[in-house]
Amino acid sequence: MHPGAWIVWAACAGWVAFSTTNPFYLVVLLGAAWIVHASHRREGPASRSFRVFLLFGLWAMGTRTALVFLGTVEASSVTLALFEGFRLGVLLAVFGTFNSVTDPFGILRFAPRRFHEPALASALALSLAPRTIAATAKVREAQRLRGFRGRRWRMLPSLAVPVLENGMEAALTLAESMDARGHGSGPRTRYRPQAWGPGSWVVASTASLGAVAFLGAVIEHSGGLSPSTFPLEWPEVSSVLLIAVALLAVPALVSDGNDS
Template identity: 30%
Template sequence: MSSRLPRDLHPVAWWLWALGLAGAASLTTNPLALLLVVGVAWVVVVARRSDQPWSRSFRLYVVMGLAIVVVRVAFRVLFGVAAGGHVLLALPSLPLPGWAAGVQLLGPVTREELLAGLYDGMRLATLVICVGAANSLANPKRLLKSVPPALYEIGTALVVTVTIFPQLADSVRRVRAAQSLRGGTAGRVGRLRRFLVPVLEDALARSLALAAGMDTRGYGRSGGESRGRRWVTGALLLAGLCGLGIGLYGLLDLTAPRVLALPMVVLGVVLALAGLSSAGARVERSRYRPDPWQWPETAVALCGLAVGATAWWLAGSAPWVAHPGVDVVPVLTAPALLGTLLGLAPAVLAPPPVLRGATVAVGPRAVPGVTV
């Protein structure tokens, strides 16, 4: 019963769910599958986002995704590839110097070129929208609390970076409301300048304030450590990175010795974890009221990972579904449809979010703004 009370889900669970969707999108160019992933992310965001400022940024990520698709298709038209196909628009080809051999400016626009640009643009746009879904559902400040101690420096920079866009969405709302109250009859360029300058200034100021607050609270600060301990930590991290690189090369290159594949990956992961544990021991920072990890967090994370695993299986067993050609009609099989729809489960499994303006009954009276 306690898992259904309004509470904020662990931010790592939302990011694992979103990364699973993003992994599924990166493994396919099927436009139907990509649209389905976007729809799944949209439904879950609408069902489980809170009324915090960062939750309003999802619409901006969708707009950015649409812009990516338009730009990708426009580049296909501008830098066309001389190849056969069904010509839709016969544009004149502009001559280029000899050093630009292999690049064609304009020229005939074929249906195959447009579809190839559309599929590539949709895949990149879906990745951006999945990241936007995680950013709209997870509190970035609480995410920093879950970062391993060895990654506080990197985590601080990442949190400041990912909060700029949500802060931008909140700044747009507040500046628009303030300017609507002031009125004004300036021209179109003047209105745009009066709108953009305060929005960018406010978003940057709030992100810098967040960075200053984290620095004041000791994020990324470390205690005293001997020189030998630093050398051991650096050697473990470097050896783990080298082991992972060699192991991934062995997995991707089928002609490489098998001893360079999975064993080197396991060895690299073990060394990297040992290095992170050694580096985290030097960070002197206590954790106040850590976020709980309960069964809804596990279910949400597993749903996202299941979507990614299904896409990986389809890419190997049914490549004609994962990567349809531009000369055929894309289709979705039942496993692809059901595997992607697993991503909708967090809309039901995750507890409802805490709303700042919610009214909760406490005893015989209802107290506004109080959460349980």
């Protein structure tokens, strides 16, 4: 798949999550993100990013809901917090899928020359998550080997310090390596550029169609995008929008070989 097709998919899925707090649409979107991750994830530690971002999402949802309990607790406010927390969680899961299916530096190679610098910064930022995930797993193991058990917060320094220090060292080595290998020395050529083939067309167009349907619903104020929680009402669901969300799962049906 062309990396551009994944950017389009992620942008559309992100927009859909952003436009609604309706849990029914969001649950379908979460399923779509999972199935796309499961069918296109890369080898190695990067494939763990979906799970990590999902956990991060659950934590965000929990925190968002817990905040409500600081004020007046009512069914309405708790539900609203749950809906908004869930939206945030799904958004993070979509990002996790994007991380697990694309190589950030692959996107860098495909970026046009004039966007090279911002693309480099984004690639570095995107690669941080999988790198940190891999580093954390190794350090957690080292803690076990030293017999560190017990409360999480007491173990935090022995986890955070090596992860951050190794991360810093790795980032420096990467920067050196890129420079030593001529990065940014002038015009460049492309090795076997990835074709934007039928598979990429299918992924990009179905994702766009789904996003456009939600754009329409936002403009028309229809489809139950933001269910009322004050008063508390059962969310309205539009079958058109359900189909639109489901379109984001289409990449799962497209094999990576379709483009070559």
